[in-house]
Amino acid sequence: xxxxxxLALLAVTLVGTASAQVKPEDAIKWRQSGYGxxxxxxxRIKASVEGTYNKDxxxxxxxxxxxxxTSGMGALYLPGTDKGTGWEKTRAKPEIWTEKEKIGKAAxxxxxxxxxxxxxxAAGDAAATKVQLGKLGSTCKGCHDDFKSxx
Amino acid sequence: xxxxxxLALLAVTLVGTASAQVKPEDAIKWRQSGYGxxxxxxxRIKASVEGTYNKDxxxxxxxxxxxxxTSGMGALYLPGTDKGTGWEKTRAKPEIWTEKEKIGKAAxxxxxxxxxxxxxxAAGDAAATKVQLGKLGSTCKGCHDDFKSxx
Numbered sequence: 001x002x003x004x005x006x007l008a009l010l011a012v013t014l015v016g017t018a019s020a021q022v023k024p025e026d027a028i029k030w031r032q033s034g035y036g037x038x039x040x041x042x043x044r045i046k047a048s049v050e051g052t053y054n055k056d057x058x059x060x061x062x063x064x065x066x067x068x069x070t071s072g073m074g075a076l077y078l079p080g081t082d083k084g085t086g087w088e089k090t091r092a093k094p095e096i097w098t099e100k101e102k103i104g105k106a107a108x109x110x111x112x113x114x115x116x117x118x119x120x121x122a123a124g125d126a127a128a129t130k131v132q133l134g135k136l137g138s139t140c141k142g143c144h145d146d147f148k149s150x151x
Numbered sequence: 152x153x154x155x156x157x158l159a160l161l162a163v164t165l166v167g168t169a170s171a172q173v174k175p176e177d178a179i180k181w182r183q184s185g186y187g188x189x190x191x192x193x194x195r196i197k198a199s200v201e202g203t204y205n206k207d208x209x210x211x212x213x214x215x216x217x218x219x220x221t222s223g224m225g226a227l228y229l230p231g232t233d234k235g236t237g238w239e240k241t242r243a244k245p246e247i248w249t250e251k252e253k254i255g256k257a258a259x260x261x262x263x264x265x266x267x268x269x270x271x272x273a274a275g276d277a278a279a280t281k282v283q284l285g286k287l288g289s290t291c292k293g294c295h296d297d298f299k300s301x302x
Contacts, residue, residue: 033187
């Protein structure tokens with residue numbers, strides 16, 4: 001497990017180096033966009049489990065969340081982007097750049113639950129989707145609690 | 152071809168109705184997020200064709216663009232969201248809600264070139280990727296010219 005985390009962090013570091021020419025304000029805007037796009041897709045699943053269940057809609061949303069979660073957004077946390085403005089002022093806490101093992105685990109949790117959401121969505125059961133949405137949402141919240149400043 | 156466009160527009164309309172409880176400011180923010188996330192992934196491909204080609208990076212970015220393009224963002228163009236503010240004031244032109252056949256074609260062009268980018272990315276040829284990035288980018292630009300206000 002530990003070696004996997006180290007490998008994941010190494011991958012993030014290498015991609016980060018390759019993207020060194022990215023402007024800080026773009027990196028911040030792009031990562032805010034990724035989370036904003038995930039928020040829409042979480043809301044689509046929520047609407048389906050609270051209202052009329054739409055299997056195709058849930059599948060599309062689950063695939064979208066998985067794709068964002070595995071897109072390599074770690075590369076957008078360039079050195080120096082703990083401050084700055086994209087769509088809005090970044091709320092990234094400095095701990096993102098210091099607590100690497102903890103954030104590596106948070107990223108892996110998100111990926112695990114996003115992958116599971118894709119599996120659950122394909123089965124098309126509303127109750128199971130609701131349970132999995134809760135698990136997935138708790139990985140978002142956990143990371144926000146630790147690494148995102150309150151407004 | 153025409154019947155396909157009508158079917159696509161019908162699907163957008165139906166999903167739009169199902170999402171009627173979405174707040175306009177959320178719909179605007181979420182669609183801006185989708186485009187912002189695509190912009191990152193276009194930039195990743197651009198960096199690869201202009202610098203050192205990274206096949207894995209291009210594949211990830213192409214998959215991300217395809218996913219956003221096919222995620223059903225048409226549902227976020229709710230009636231009344233030609234005005235309003237998400238991350239920023241919307242730049243959606245009113246023609247989005249009136250020129251339905253034209254925008255249906257624009258959406259299909261984007262999907263076609265995004266799908267082709269996934270195929271090209273898998274082959275891993277830098278020159279072919281550059282050509283396809285140009286084709287894909289021209290579908291973005293075409294839609295912006297017709298349906299997005301200048302700053």
